[in-house]
Amino acid sequence: xxxxxxxxxxxxxxxxxxxRTGDIVxxxxxxxxxxxxxxxEADRQLTELGVERPWNPERVFVCFDHDTIPQTVAVANRAKxxxxxxxxxxxxxxxxxGRGQGHVFPMEIGLIKPGACVLAYDxxxxxxxxxxxxxxxxVFEFPAVLATGSHWLKVPETIRIDLSGKLQPGVGIxxxxxxxxxxxxxxxxxxxxxxxxxxxxxxxxxxxxxxxCNLPIEIGAKSAIVPADEVVAAWMRERNIGGFEAMxxxxxxxxxxxxxxxxxxxxxxxxxxxxPENVAPLGEAIGxxxxxxxxxxxxxxxxxxxxxxxxxxxxxxxxxxxxxIVTPGSREVLARCVEDGLMDxxxxxxxxxxxxxxxxxxxxxxxxxxxxxTCIATVTRNDVGRxxxxxxxxxxxxxxxxxxxxxxxxxxxxxxxxx
Amino acid sequence: xxxxxxxxxxxxxxxxxxxxxxxxxxxxxxxxxxxSDPNYLKKHVFTNMIPDFPERAKxxxxxxxxxRFGQGNPHIYGLLGMAGLGLGLIAExxxxxxxxxxxxxxxxxxxxxxxxxxxxxxxxxxxxxxRTGEVENLSRGVRCESDPLPGALRDIIELxxxxxxxxxxxxxxxxxG
Numbered sequence: 001x002x003x004x005x006x007x008x009x010x011x012x013x014x015x016x017x018x019x020r021t022g023d024i025v026x027x028x029x030x031x032x033x034x035x036x037x038x039x040x041e042a043d044r045q046l047t048e049l050g051v052e053r054p055w056n057p058e059r060v061f062v063c064f065d066h067d068t069i070p071q072t073v074a075v076a077n078r079a080k081x082x083x084x085x086x087x088x089x090x091x092x093x094x095x096x097x098g099r100g101q102g103h104v105f106p107m108e109i110g111l112i113k114p115g116a117c118v119l120a121y122d123x124x125x126x127x128x129x130x131x132x133x134x135x136x137x138x139v140f141e142f143p144a145v146l147a148t149g150s151h152w153l154k155v156p157e158t159i160r161i162d163l164s165g166k167l168q169p170g171v172g173i174x175x176x177x178x179x180x181x182x183x184x185x186x187x188x189x190x191x192x193x194x195x196x197x198x199x200x201x202x203x204x205x206x207x208x209x210x211x212x213c214n215l216p217i218e219i220g221a222k223s224a225i226v227p228a229d230e231v232v233a234a235w236m237r238e239r240n241i242g243g244f245e246a247m248x249x250x251x252x253x254x255x256x257x258x259x260x261x262x263x264x265x266x267x268x269x270x271x272x273x274x275x276p277e278n279v280a281p282l283g284e285a286i287g288x289x290x291x292x293x294x295x296x297x298x299x300x301x302x303x304x305x306x307x308x309x310x311x312x313x314x315x316x317x318x319x320x321x322x323x324x325i326v327t328p329g330s331r332e333v334l335a336r337c338v339e340d341g342l343m344d345x346x347x348x349x350x351x352x353x354x355x356x357x358x359x360x361x362x363x364x365x366x367x368x369x370x371x372x373x374t375c376i377a378t379v380t381r382n383d384v385g386r387x388x389x390x391x392x393x394x395x396x397x398x399x400x401x402x403x404x405x406x407x408x409x410x411x412x413x414x415x416x417x418x419x
Numbered sequence: 420x421x422x423x424x425x426x427x428x429x430x431x432x433x434x435x436x437x438x439x440x441x442x443x444x445x446x447x448x449x450x451x452x453x454x455s456d457p458n459y460l461k462k463h464v465f466t467n468m469i470p471d472f473p474e475r476a477k478x479x480x481x482x483x484x485x486x487r488f489g490q491g492n493p494h495i496y497g498l499l500g501m502a503g504l505g506l507g508l509i510a511e512x513x514x515x516x517x518x519x520x521x522x523x524x525x526x527x528x529x530x531x532x533x534x535x536x537x538x539x540x541x542x543x544x545x546x547x548x549x550r551t552g553e554v555e556n557l558s559r560g561v562r563c564e565s566d567p568l569p570g571a572l573r574d575i576i577e578l579x580x581x582x583x584x585x586x587x588x589x590x591x592x593x594x595x596g
Binding site for chain 1: 434436438439443444445451452453455467487490491492493494495514515516519520523581582585588589592
């Protein structure tokens, strides 16, 4: 036996002892996840197929994270319809608006376990790789999963990424993750799984690992995963979550490529508009005037992200004319921010705190950008129109850089604030 | 279906994005709900690049794109709109997700055609056999070919894309008990 972690998980979910890269398999989802923007469409598609309810309502997860607070009556009517559908389907894991971002809180409440195979409608399911779970998205073809529990998947190759060293002060794990996707690039990433290994992981908690697993999908990776280790075991124990199982690639497993990165050599970076892989040293964007700053989305809405931003914002005010929105990733993150005084920091700085969920990353919901505006944000993507107007520009950065820029009114280096 | 298509070449560059260049994502929502009806979506295909594209494009026309056609968040809607217009697609390359979605949308395609851009110009008349991978440039009197999609995926396109193919799979499953 010499399988990668991804092959092991897909083999188990497909009822096979062994499989190889390139095999076409039908893994059954341990959990199938969808969000509010898709439920009505899914129901219509299932009806067209003559399917009354999902193959196993106990294994379907539905959460309201995109349109948390409806802004129009049409959206409110859709929300009502979603509740009716979820009831009709008999969904066990249904979470209403305000509970959190669907790629973040399920880990915190123990719904996602190491070694699980989660099939999802939405691509950012790869976040679950942070606890050693394999998240695979099928998007438009998701009705197949809802109807049968599975769909065809080609077993992807794995790229191994060895991390060493520790991040310098003022440099966030998001900076490192962005640098990594930039170096590897879309051609090498396409349809491969990023598996992270190395000494550096001993210093990287689940929050940090989420960033490592979130960004690769933007350049076409199939998924990303960190083998669950003692860090994850301790994290689960703290939350009274059982079911920890250490799983890793076999020592002689075959990797398509291996990359090495030294975290101590990482610097703050930004992704220039309009693509997430346009990663450049922060210096190239320093001084660009901004109108809006946003901290949140499944790429940066956990406690560590909030703390990273709060450290910069403490005792400071947003620059005149700059607005800032913060959306914590879950009720748990929000509660901990309140408890630790982070909410005071955001409020005193003049930032607005929105409900846990996707925030304006979901095409500007709850805070779209206007024509001609520039925003610095921790969102997942910076395509034209991603946060509202097609005439707005989005720079992607880590939490500390977003906070520093909000204070300065222009893109700024967080290290200047740490003297 | 007829795997041979003949029509005008609409030539585009590299890195066309799903959510803006091919079809602006905001247009997918009607009353807050995503619409996946190709007859609706076809009215918005490529309009951010060529505002009157849906009126000018005719069934049988061929979109010829460069590298990484359909990059970005894997939203299928632009590809469904292209299928709705009766277009065919040739690209130098596509990301894997777009490859899947081309099949799911039932869009006849040659998604990995090296250097196709050197062979055609915008406005040329093309005849393309998507079953064999053969392309004739009738305006220039030259021909070339690339690998067609695998037969198993052409079968899905033949049935009309993902949903009809899934319907058949479910029927087959039920028939077999």
